[in-house]
Amino acid sequence: MSAALDRLAGIDTRLYLVTDSAQCAEAGRTVAETVRSAVAGGVGIVQVRDKDIDDTEFLVLTREVVAAVAEAVAGTDRRVPVFLNDRVAVAGRLREEGTDVHIHVGQSDTPVAEVRALLGDAPLVGLSAAEDAEFAAARATGAVDLVGIGPVFDTTTKADAPAGIGPDRLGELVSQAGLPAVAIGGIDATRVPDLRGLGLIGVCVVSAICRAADPELAAAELLAAYGDGGAV
Numbered sequence: 001m002s003a004a005l006d007r008l009a010g011i012d013t014r015l016y017l018v019t020d021s022a023q024c025a026e027a028g029r030t031v032a033e034t035v036r037s038a039v040a041g042g043v044g045i046v047q048v049r050d051k052d053i054d055d056t057e058f059l060v061l062t063r064e065v066v067a068a069v070a071e072a073v074a075g076t077d078r079r080v081p082v083f084l085n086d087r088v089a090v091a092g093r094l095r096e097e098g099t100d101v102h103i104h105v106g107q108s109d110t111p112v113a114e115v116r117a118l119l120g121d122a123p124l125v126g127l128s129a130a131e132d133a134e135f136a137a138a139r140a141t142g143a144v145d146l147v148g149i150g151p152v153f154d155t156t157t158k159a160d161a162p163a164g165i166g167p168d169r170l171g172e173l174v175s176q177a178g179l180p181a182v183a184i185g186g187i188d189a190t191r192v193p194d195l196r197g198l199g200l201i202g203v204c205v206v207s208a209i210c211r212a213a214d215p216e217l218a219a220a221e222l223l224a225a226y227g228d229g230g231a232v
Contacts, residue, residue: 004145004180005201007124010079012044013146013202015223016182018085019065021050023210032064038209039072039080041219045202047104047126049085059090066099083126086110088118095119102126104148107134116143130165135177148204149173151185152195155206171198189218192225200229 017038024034035046046069048062062084069080083102084091086109094101103115104126110118112125119125124145127138138144153164164186165173174181183195184204195203203226212218 001178001180007145008180008201011081012042012078013180013182014226014229015043015219016045016047016184016202016204017043017209017219018047018049018184018204018206020206020210021052021061023207027211027213029215030064031061032068034210034215035065036068036072037215038219039069041216042223043080043209043219044078045081045083047083047085047204051085055087055090058084058087059093062087062090062094062101063099066094066101081124083124088115091123092119095123104128112138112143113141116141129177130173132176135173135179139178144179146180146182146201147177148182148184149177150183150204152183153186153191155186167194167198170195174199189221189225192222196227196229202226202229 019031021031024031046065048065050058050061066082069082073080081102083104086105088103088110091101091103102124105112105115106128112127115125125143126146126148127144129135129138129147130149138147149170151164152170170183180201182202182204183200187203187205188208192203205222208222209215209218
């Protein structure tokens with residue numbers, strides 16, 4: 001795991017925001033406005049996710065998010081990577097333009113070995129995984145920098161999401177992963193303390209920030225609840 005952790009050096013991985021365009025709109029903000037505020041509040045990783053728009057629209061959205069992150073961290077030495085959810089072609093185009101973006105894929109998306117072949121060694125690659133065979137396959141590729149495990153709690157963000165696995169099972173999976181792991185699914189400030197000390201490098205949230213009245217305050221409250229996350 002040490003090599004993967006080395007690639008995450010300089011990133012505050014404790015709070016990872018996955019965007020939801022519809023939730024941001026319901027809250028009266030654009031995705032970029034939400035991201036700018038959330039990063040100002042302490043979000044350390046952003047993943048752009050929108051399954052309902054085409055690649056052209058996604059490219060525009062990602063450029064807006066990258067600009068929002070840059071604005072939020074201006075004048076600091078913070079490194080806040082922007083991941084794209086499964087849009088490998090969009091990631092490739094942005095990287096060719098000199099924009100430093102990264103990629104996250106699920107088990108049914110572009111295989112991580114193919115992602116590496118297409119994008120090269122530089123970008124970080126995240127993978128959703130939830131069982132030992134998936135972790136073993138991820139380790140074998142040598143292409144995965146971090147895994148997302150969940151849903152930890154029941155969630156309505158994804159219509160087809162299975163029932164939450166709970167903190168105890170999460171802890172077991174983190175110990176099996178052998179890769180830096182973040183938790184996702186139904187996580188809010190009241191539940192974050194239950195995830196401390198499980199070996200995670202951080203927690204992912206969607207609605208806890210996208211639906212928040214004040215994303216900056218919501219991010220700060222989540223970080224305060226998580227603290228240092230306990231020992232990794």
